Amino acid sequence: MSIQVRYFASLGDQLGRQEDQVQAEGPITVAEVWQQATDGLPMPPNILMAVNQEYAETDQTINDGDEVAFFPPVTGG
């Protein structure tokens, strides 16, 4: 299955890209998507994540075609 991965703000700058495409054979969690997309980079402690634009935790399971996003704490308003 194919998973679209997106990075925002300072995290995108740190990684040097705004998106990745992850291919997986079976069930995969958000944490595993991060591992695969970043080649095992440790996840920054304050990072937030979303699956299909809803906030998620690292252990959430991803389905084919899902969009997973990682980003730093939000600072709007």
Next chain:
Amino acid sequence: MPVIIVNQTFEPWSELQQQTQALSLRPGSYGASNIFLGTMRDFNEGDDVQAMTLEHYPGMTEKHLEAIIEEAKSQFDIDEALIIHRVGPIQPAETIVLTAVWSAHRKAAFDANRFLMEELKHRAPFWKQETLQNGSTRWVEKNTPG
């Protein structure tokens, strides 16, 4: 549409007037209107700031702002609510955010508007990048306490 994302300068009072007309508010049906404006400062954390860029997550932003308005409507006795938020490059003194609430009485309008802003600050996927006087840029790491 009570959630509006704009990518250019907007004049808050005329925009408010225009958007108020678009909402289903019957004149005479509400007694309190509470308006909050967030404006860009030219200083932050002891440094002069000459410009800012607001990044957002298109789609997720609108989804969460709409959810925040729905939650406000279920928690407070309000008639209508509006959120307008800037994205893209922004200059000091320009409006970043406008939130507005209409209700029969003032308490619900005050409380619900505070709720809108606090939830927006904590949940809506926006990020600020500041440009300092020397031209260097830095990401704002966290919100200031309300």
